[in-house]
Amino acid sequence: MSSTRPTIYDVAKEAGVSKSLVSLVLRGSDNVSARSATAVNDAIKKLGYQPNRAASDLAAKRRNLVAVLIDDYSNPWFIDMLQSLSEILTPQGYRMSVIDSLTSGSDTDPITHALTMRPDGIIIAQDIAEKSLPENMPPFVVAGTRFTPLESDTQFATHAVSNDDFLGAKLATEHLIGLGHKHIAHINVHSGAGQKRLASYTASMKEHDLVPLANETPGPATEHYGYTQALALLESHPEITAFFASNDITAIGVLGAARERGLRVPEDLSVVGYDNTPLAQSRLVSLTTIDDNSIGVGHNAAYLLLNKLGAKKSYPDVEHTLVPQLVKRSTTAAPRLN
Secondary structure, three states: OOOOOOOHHHHHHHHOOOHHHHHHHHOOOOOOOHHHHHHHHHHHHHHOOOOOHHHHHHHOOOOOEEEEEEOOOOOOHHHHHHHHHHHHHHHHOOEEEEEEOOOOOOOOOHHHHHHOOOOOEEEEOOOOOOOOOOOOOOOEEEEOOOOOHHHHOOOHHHOEEEEOHHHHHHHHHHHHHHOOOOOEEEEOEOOHHHHHHHHHHHHHHHHOOOOOEEOOOOEOOOHHHHHHHHHHHHHHOOOOOEEEEOOHHHHHHHHHHHHHOOOOOOOOOEEEOOOOOHHHHOOOOOOEEEEOOHHHHHHHHHHHHHHHOOOOOOOOOOOOEEOOEEEOOOOOOOOOOO
16 A cells, blocks of 8 residues: 555545545445445544545535634633633534723624634623624524614524522622621623622612612723722712622722722722622632632633534533522621621
């Protein structure tokens, strides 16, 4: 036998079939007779033929590329989410291209930017402002609670995977109320998840006949924003004994504001975050927070997308809404008696 690496033409000749039929067998097509498939597979085994995956993908007009849209690389929530996406997609032969709308430098909207890459599928892990999605959208999944054109779509649940933000915020607020806090403030941020958490916090406060207190205009989910809003709220409402911040990053800003004002945490001020990021888990911060199962969100979003892409392996047990859990650490305690 020649030392030259066998080609698809060699396989076709050995099996006595056409090159196009060999291609169909390699792609797992159902439009091939059992006899022909056996002949091709026997020829592949005999010759030691190894398909050129890049050429196969090109022929099938597939790039094995998934575009992932995020809105802030600095937010550690994306660390677990992106890693968990990769854990599922990479073994299936898919590459990920991450587009951060804050740093991409593109003048076009994120969806349009992603489409220029001709991905096989898209994971939307950011808030989308467009009124409608383009007609040429490939299969897509929304990861996390988002502002999207799909919110009014009765089939929205079939596209999305997220944690139950309303329940998570309720757990955070009820935890502080249960400790005896009556003056609990909330850092309100502009995002789909942020607005669900604000609504839940407000409902829980009113349920206990307590007055909700949050910054009026939602802003970015950043440490600096949490810091400035906490300072302003503490200045105008010195009776505040606890904060529920919309995410861990803004909670770190609240901790900075407390330190600047000479308030001890948790003796003078309790703080709860959301997301259970690596930062919250660090021994130095030890932040009480809500674990939104970001790893589970990533895994299930990847499974859902693979199903939409027609993966041979089916994932029937995809969870669309994951249950959050309260993680108690060192930043919450009963209010200090005056």
